[in-house]
Amino acid sequence: MTSALAGLANATAVFNLPTVGTFTDPDTGNITPATETVSVTLYLRQGSSNGSGLPGIDADVETFEGYAVSPQALDARIKPGITGTLNFASQGSVACEVINSRHPYGSTGTIGSTLQQVLGDKIRLVRYLQS
Structure with a gap:
Protein backbone atom coordinates (compact mmCIF):
# COMPACT_ATOMS: atom_id res chain seq x y z
CA MET A 1 0.00 0.00 0.00
CA THR A 2 1.24 3.50 -0.81
CA SER A 3 1.33 6.19 1.87
CA ALA A 4 -1.33 8.88 1.69
CA THR A 37 23.18 2.12 4.52
CA VAL A 38 19.39 2.50 4.65
CA SER A 39 17.64 5.34 2.84
CA VAL A 40 14.15 6.51 3.83
CA THR A 41 11.91 8.98 1.98
CA LEU A 42 10.01 11.15 4.45
CA TYR A 43 7.28 13.75 4.74
CA LEU A 44 8.53 16.16 7.42
CA ARG A 45 7.37 19.39 9.01
CA GLN A 46 10.03 21.66 10.43
CA GLY A 47 9.46 22.37 14.09
CA SER A 48 11.22 24.68 16.46
CA SER A 49 14.73 26.02 16.01
CA ASN A 50 16.86 27.39 18.76
CA GLY A 51 20.39 28.53 19.38
CA SER A 52 22.12 30.37 22.17
CA GLY A 53 23.84 33.02 20.08
CA LEU A 54 27.41 32.08 20.91
CA PRO A 55 29.07 32.00 17.47
CA GLY A 56 31.52 29.16 16.98
CA ILE A 57 30.67 27.52 20.29
CA ASP A 58 27.08 26.38 20.13
CA ALA A 59 25.09 24.51 17.57
CA ASP A 60 21.71 25.64 16.33
CA VAL A 61 19.13 22.89 16.77
CA GLU A 62 16.33 22.28 14.27
CA THR A 63 13.66 19.65 14.88
CA PHE A 64 11.58 17.84 12.27
CA GLU A 65 8.55 15.62 12.72
CA GLY A 66 6.69 13.57 10.15
CA TYR A 67 6.15 10.17 8.60
CA ALA A 68 8.09 7.57 6.65
CA VAL A 69 6.72 7.47 3.11
CA SER A 70 8.98 4.90 1.45
CA PRO A 71 9.36 2.44 3.04
CA GLN A 72 6.38 3.10 5.30
CA ALA A 73 7.63 0.72 8.00
CA LEU A 74 10.93 1.91 9.45
CA ASP A 75 13.71 -0.62 9.88
CA ALA A 76 13.63 -1.91 13.49
CA ARG A 77 17.21 -0.65 13.95
CA ILE A 78 16.13 2.97 13.37
CA LYS A 79 15.55 4.14 16.92
CA PRO A 80 16.50 7.07 19.15
CA GLY A 81 20.22 7.82 19.04
CA ILE A 82 20.81 6.58 15.48
CA THR A 83 22.57 9.18 13.34
CA GLY A 84 22.53 9.82 9.63
CA THR A 85 22.19 12.59 7.08
CA LEU A 86 19.03 14.52 6.27
CA ASN A 87 18.26 16.34 3.03
CA PHE A 88 15.17 18.45 3.78
CA ALA A 89 13.51 20.42 0.97
CA SER A 90 16.64 20.16 -1.23
CA GLN A 91 18.70 22.21 1.25
CA GLY A 92 21.62 19.80 1.12
CA SER A 93 22.59 16.93 3.39
CA VAL A 94 23.23 17.74 7.04
CA ALA A 95 23.94 15.37 9.93
CA CYS A 96 20.84 14.40 11.92
CA GLU A 97 19.85 12.22 14.85
CA VAL A 98 16.66 10.24 15.49
CA ILE A 99 15.04 11.39 18.74
CA ASN A 100 11.78 9.44 18.47
CA SER A 101 10.27 6.94 16.07
CA ARG A 102 7.11 4.93 15.56
CA HIS A 103 3.70 5.59 17.03
CA PRO A 104 3.39 5.45 20.83
CA TYR A 105 0.50 2.98 20.50
CA GLY A 106 2.37 0.53 18.26
CA SER A 107 1.46 -0.82 14.85
CA THR A 108 -0.41 -4.02 15.74
CA GLY A 109 -3.69 -2.77 17.23
CA THR A 110 -6.57 -1.36 15.23
CA ILE A 111 -5.50 2.29 15.50
CA GLY A 112 -1.79 1.63 15.16
CA SER A 113 -2.03 -0.70 12.18
CA THR A 114 -4.48 1.58 10.36
CA LEU A 115 -2.29 4.66 10.79
CA GLN A 116 0.85 2.74 9.83
CA GLN A 117 -0.80 1.45 6.64
CA VAL A 118 -2.24 4.83 5.64
CA LEU A 119 0.51 7.24 6.73
CA GLY A 120 3.61 5.23 7.64
CA ASP A 121 5.72 5.15 10.80
CA LYS A 122 6.11 8.44 12.66
CA ILE A 123 9.61 9.87 13.12
CA ARG A 124 11.21 12.87 14.87
CA LEU A 125 14.66 14.05 13.87
CA VAL A 126 16.96 16.78 15.08
CA ARG A 127 19.79 18.31 13.11
CA TYR A 128 22.59 20.36 14.54
CA LEU A 129 24.07 23.29 12.63
CA GLN A 130 27.27 24.96 13.81
CA SER A 131 26.71 28.67 14.36
Missing part, protein backbone atom coordinates in the same frame (compact mmCIF):
# COMPACT_ATOMS: atom_id res chain seq x y z
CA LEU A 5 1.56 11.33 2.12
CA ALA A 6 3.59 10.08 -0.87
CA GLY A 7 2.81 13.18 -2.94
CA LEU A 8 4.04 15.42 -0.10
CA ALA A 9 7.42 13.73 0.43
CA ASN A 10 9.98 16.48 0.98
CA ALA A 11 12.99 14.84 2.61
CA THR A 12 15.37 11.93 2.41
CA ALA A 13 17.29 10.52 5.35
CA VAL A 14 20.20 8.11 5.02
CA PHE A 15 21.18 6.08 8.08
CA ASN A 16 24.21 3.84 8.66
CA LEU A 17 22.76 0.98 10.68
CA PRO A 18 24.78 -1.68 12.50
CA THR A 19 24.74 -5.21 11.14
CA VAL A 20 26.28 -8.48 12.32
CA GLY A 21 30.05 -8.60 12.54
CA THR A 22 32.93 -6.18 12.58
CA PHE A 23 35.22 -4.49 10.09
CA THR A 24 38.97 -4.02 10.54
CA ASP A 25 40.44 -0.91 8.93
CA PRO A 26 43.45 -2.08 6.88
CA ASP A 27 45.35 1.19 7.43
CA THR A 28 44.90 1.63 11.18
CA GLY A 29 43.86 -1.80 12.44
CA ASN A 30 40.87 -0.26 14.23
CA ILE A 31 37.90 -2.57 14.62
CA THR A 32 34.49 -1.03 13.97
CA PRO A 33 31.00 -2.50 13.69
CA ALA A 34 29.89 -3.49 10.22
CA THR A 35 27.16 -1.20 8.92
CA GLU A 36 24.73 -0.98 6.05
